[in-house]
Amino acid sequence: METRYSAADIEAKWQQQWLELGLDQTPAKNDQPKFYALSMFPYPSGKLHMGHVRNYVITDVIARYKRMKGFRVLHPMGWDAFGLPAENAAIDRGIPPAKWTYQNIEQMRDQLKQLGLSIDWDREVATCSPDYYKWTQWLFLQFYKGGLAYQKEAAVNWDPIDQTVLANEQVDAEGKSWRSGAIVEKKLLRQWFLKITDYAEELLQDLDKLGGWPERVKTMQQNWIGKSSGAHLEFPIVDSDEKIAVFTTRPDTIYGVTYVVLAPEHPLVAKVTTAKQKATVDAFIEEVSKESEQDRTADDKPKKGVLTGGTVINPANGEEVPILIANYVLYEYGTGAVMGVPAHDARDFKFAEENNLPRKVVILPDDADNSDICLLEAYTDAGTMINSNRFNGMSSVKGKSAVIRYAESEGFGEERIQYRLRDWLISRQRYWGCPIPMIYCDDCGVVPVPEENLPVILPEEVEFSARGGSPLAQMDGWKNVDCPCCNKPARRETDTMDTFIDSSWYFLRYTDAKNEEKPFNLDDANDWMGVDQYVGGIEHAILHLLYSRFFTKVVRDRKLVGIDEPFKRLLTQGMVQALTYKNTNTNKYIPIDQIDPEDPQDPETGDPLTGFYEKMSKSKYNGVDPALVLDKYGADTARMFILFKAPPEKDLEWDDADVEGQFRFLNRIWNLVSGCDLSVVKKSSGELSKDEKDLRRAVHTAIKEIQEDLEGDYQFNTAIAELMKLSNALKDAKCVTSPVYIGGIEILLLLLAPFAPHLADELWQSLGHTQSIHTVSFPKLDESALKVDEITLVIQIMGKTRGTIEVPAGSSKEDLEKFARESEAAQRYIEGQEIRKIIVVPNKLVNFVIAK
RNA sequence: GCGGACGUGGCGGAAUUGGUAUACGCGCUAGAUUUAGGUUCUAGUGUCUUUACGGCGUGAGAGUUCGAGUCUCUCCGUCCGCACCA
Numbered sequence: 001m002e003t004r005y006s007a008a009d010i011e012a013k014w015q016q017q018w019l020e021l022g023l024d025q026t027p028a029k030n031d032q033p034k035f036y037a038l039s040m041f042p043y044p045s046g047k048l049h050m051g052h053v054r055n056y057v058i059t060d061v062i063a064r065y066k067r068m069k070g071f072r073v074l075h076p077m078g079w080d081a082f083g084l085p086a087e088n089a090a091i092d093r094g095i096p097p098a099k100w101t102y103q104n105i106e107q108m109r110d111q112l113k114q115l116g117l118s119i120d121w122d123r124e125v126a127t128c129s130p131d132y133y134k135w136t137q138w139l140f141l142q143f144y145k146g147g148l149a150y151q152k153e154a155a156v157n158w159d160p161i162d163q164t165v166l167a168n169e170q171v172d173a174e175g176k177s178w179r180s181g182a183i184v185e186k187k188l189l190r191q192w193f194l195k196i197t198d199y200a201e202e203l204l205q206d207l208d209k210l211g212g213w214p215e216r217v218k219t220m221q222q223n224w225i226g227k228s229s230g231a232h233l234e235f236p237i238v239d240s241d242e243k244i245a246v247f248t249t250r251p252d253t254i255y256g257v258t259y260v261v262l263a264p265e266h267p268l269v270a271k272v273t274t275a276k277q278k279a280t281v282d283a284f285i286e287e288v289s290k291e292s293e294q295d296r297t298a299d300d301k302p303k304k305g306v307l308t309g310g311t312v313i314n315p316a317n318g319e320e321v322p323i324l325i326a327n328y329v330l331y332e333y334g335t336g337a338v339m340g341v342p343a344h345d346a347r348d349f350k351f352a353e354e355n356n357l358p359r360k361v362v363i364l365p366d367d368a369d370n371s372d373i374c375l376l377e378a379y380t381d382a383g384t385m386i387n388s389n390r391f392n393g394m395s396s397v398k399g400k401s402a403v404i405r406y407a408e409s410e411g412f413g414e415e416r417i418q419y420r421l422r423d424w425l426i427s428r429q430r431y432w433g434c435p436i437p438m439i440y441c442d443d444c445g446v447v448p449v450p451e452e453n454l455p456v457i458l459p460e461e462v463e464f465s466a467r468g469g470s471p472l473a474q475m476d477g478w479k480n481v482d483c484p485c486c487n488k489p490a491r492r493e494t495d496t497m498d499t500f501i502d503s504s505w506y507f508l509r510y511t512d513a514k515n516e517e518k519p520f521n522l523d524d525a526n527d528w529m530g531v532d533q534y535v536g537g538i539e540h541a542i543l544h545l546l547y548s549r550f551f552t553k554v555v556r557d558r559k560l561v562g563i564d565e566p567f568k569r570l571l572t573q574g575m576v577q578a579l580t581y582k583n584t585n586t587n588k589y590i591p592i593d594q595i596d597p598e599d600p601q602d603p604e605t606g607d608p609l610t611g612f613y614e615k616m617s618k619s620k621y622n623g624v625d626p627a628l629v630l631d632k633y634g635a636d637t638a639r640m641f642i643l644f645k646a647p648p649e650k651d652l653e654w655d656d657a658d659v660e661g662q663f664r665f666l667n668r669i670w671n672l673v674s675g676c677d678l679s680v681v682k683k684s685s686g687e688l689s690k691d692e693k694d695l696r697r698a699v700h701t702a703i704k705e706i707q708e709d710l711e712g713d714y715q716f717n718t719a720i721a722e723l724m725k726l727s728n729a730l731k732d733a734k735c736v737t738s739p740v741y742i743g744g745i746e747i748l749l750l751l752l753a754p755f756a757p758h759l760a761d762e763l764w765q766s767l768g769h770t771q772s773i774h775t776v777s778f779p780k781l782d783e784s785a786l787k788v789d790e791i792t793l794v795i796q797i798m799g800k801t802r803g804t805i806e807v808p809a810g811s812s813k814e815d816l817e818k819f820a821r822e823s824e825a826a827q828r829y830i831e832g833q834e835i836r837k838i839i840v841v842p843n844k845l846v847n848f849v850i851a852k
Numbered sequence: 853g854c855g856g857a858c859g860u861g862g863c864g865g866a867a868u869u870g871g872u873a874u875a876c877g878c879g880c881u882a883g884a885u886u887u888a889g890g891u892u893c894u895a896g897u898g899u900c901u902u903u904a905c906g907g908c909g910u911g912a913g914a915g916u917u918c919g920a921g922u923c924u925c926u927c928c929g930u931c932c933g934c935a936c937c938a
Binding site for chain 2: 214215216219220222223224226228230246247248249250261303327328329330332333334335337338339340341345346347348350351418419420538541542644645646647650652653655657658660661662664665667668671708715717718720721722723724725728792794795796798799800801802803804824825828829836837838839841844845847848849
């Protein structure tokens, strides 16, 4: 068999064979250990991109390896199929969202299959299909029953382009929508929320259980949850029964309060404002409301504020201090009011300075000797309390709890834990999403749809005319329904759920994907969960991963599953980047085919261009279409390249020359194995020659290294390097008629099987095997084969390598020293020198320390 | 500003507990095969000089050690996340 390697022929053939053999199906429960390998499911945009390819190939190698290691593996795939692009396509092209989505799924499923992924397609789910979203709705009702779903009139993040509401997590630091990029506006609407804040503490604490997660993802979640502990303190308003509550992490500075500030939106503002100040206050509120979120939170923005004319009593010392409103106090955080301690808080300091408010020093640095210090900036560190009545002389660290206890005994405050995390706003004024199963009745109020009436079907034949509100709100036939309680005419909720809800439980559905009675059965979920390896992009570090953790804890508390955390190990794969050329004067990207790579110039202006590696995208003209790569080289080459080029968590720089390199490597393997002549193989003659021993060692070294690379941190790049070394060793081997050689060839194919599954099976068959290589166990490491007769001993003088000698393996320290001392390299340097010390590291080196 | 990660040839990247720095690949150079190009194969490829039994070399500088890419400290740089959170 001396034909050329043709990926196109063999890949289609083996994909068909595997399908017929059912190799990718999930085994029923048996006594094998389980392994759940999961990739984040894609949005069915219609076209596979390189980021997908990388994601799914990584998971596939892990799944295939684990199967060879004797695990029963669950490796499913599905579609995160609700979402806005389908509506946009409907508007732009007149295709109904459902039709567009299902077409895209067909297309992308075919593309995924071409990659040779060992996915159990019998468990495929699509979040937009009624048999899936029935259970999304059912789960929502569970939340509702558990008091974890509620409605609230709220100032929400309104995306003026997509015409919908966004969760806080979906608005970036500049106040822009994560999807449309539009500046988000504030709007008051009655919306559904999920009470994720009930789980804030557990979501934070359980990060410690996630040993297999990248540190940075955990840090990001920790910051997002934003726990801080301090005190809730109440300042009585003068001439009123009401009090202003503040949250502070520094109760020890309460004697330094020189004013109190309310957020402009705070409801007490109207009550405390005096007639004299009313015009000023109203003007200020007007001014602040005109500012965009971005302006208001800008870094170097001045802290503006005005007096309300009202005053409060400092409950610790009875002093009367003014109430102000200021733009830097956020209504959404804490109580929407702060106590102003300019001497010991950087923001208050700046604000007081700009608005001529007094300062009062109450914490003295430990190294200062008097209290008259002139502050140039706020002193925010710990120190000794002064000007604080009964607390004078106490360290400020102790003072925190002492002041809290005092506040409790005097009834003006208590200890308080505050989180930055807000409840999850899930209402979306969109059509293509999961309907919220709620009904509004004039008599009965808000009524949940009875479980037996689920799913609330999303009508699929809809007309889209232009961007704007959801068509559901206009579909009277759908909207009008009888109240399940009193049978009188009522109305359905026309908002749909945030699509992040759909993806917060799909990993549970895979464990029992066809269940028509419930979302999933407890035994199956407990058998497969948690996910042993989850793979996906870092962009989901907060949103999807936090929501999924929240959902898991809620369904656990509803006794639907018995685990605390959904994902045991998380691998965040790096981006796939490609070379882009940008004109730094005009900030325009130039397509690569218009450029001479030797001398990159802007074809229009003639400016020299700079090249960088950036994430592949249409707007940068640097995308590489996976379909073209598959056509030219085949799936095995694409897989090998992606795995070899960089470690999985690092960004990967696409490079056609390196793709060629992998293609060459697969061709070398093809030629190596096709060139094998089985007829000349001799019977084992017992004792191995040196060549045979060396080859056998190379083979087992490869087994050892690849196994370690796949067990630990998934170092696919070094695993492939080991495959190359083994293939080089086999190519150079002289003993081609030895059983060691042909055994080595077989092991090479077995080691290659998870990476290049089609080529490995084809060559395996060519060696006369009738069973697919993917049903064979991973080669067993024979430690004895790694033993060497001779080792290379490094001779060092004063820690510098001066030569090497070959010595028998396992020599004693004394012998090693003797060999080293007699070596030519050592002799040159120790001749006539006084040897101070000799360090012998067994099997490694001998170092002579000589008198200088 | 706060938090995290990282810095190794021309390039992507390797290096158990501190023990021969640059594995593997790309690129490049030379040669062989080929009508030619491509493919394939062989050899070479950190750097400097006085080409050696040599010097220098893992962002910079110091330290610990017989010995440091690896450990400690200081500094520089890049990337990422958060950012008025009281």
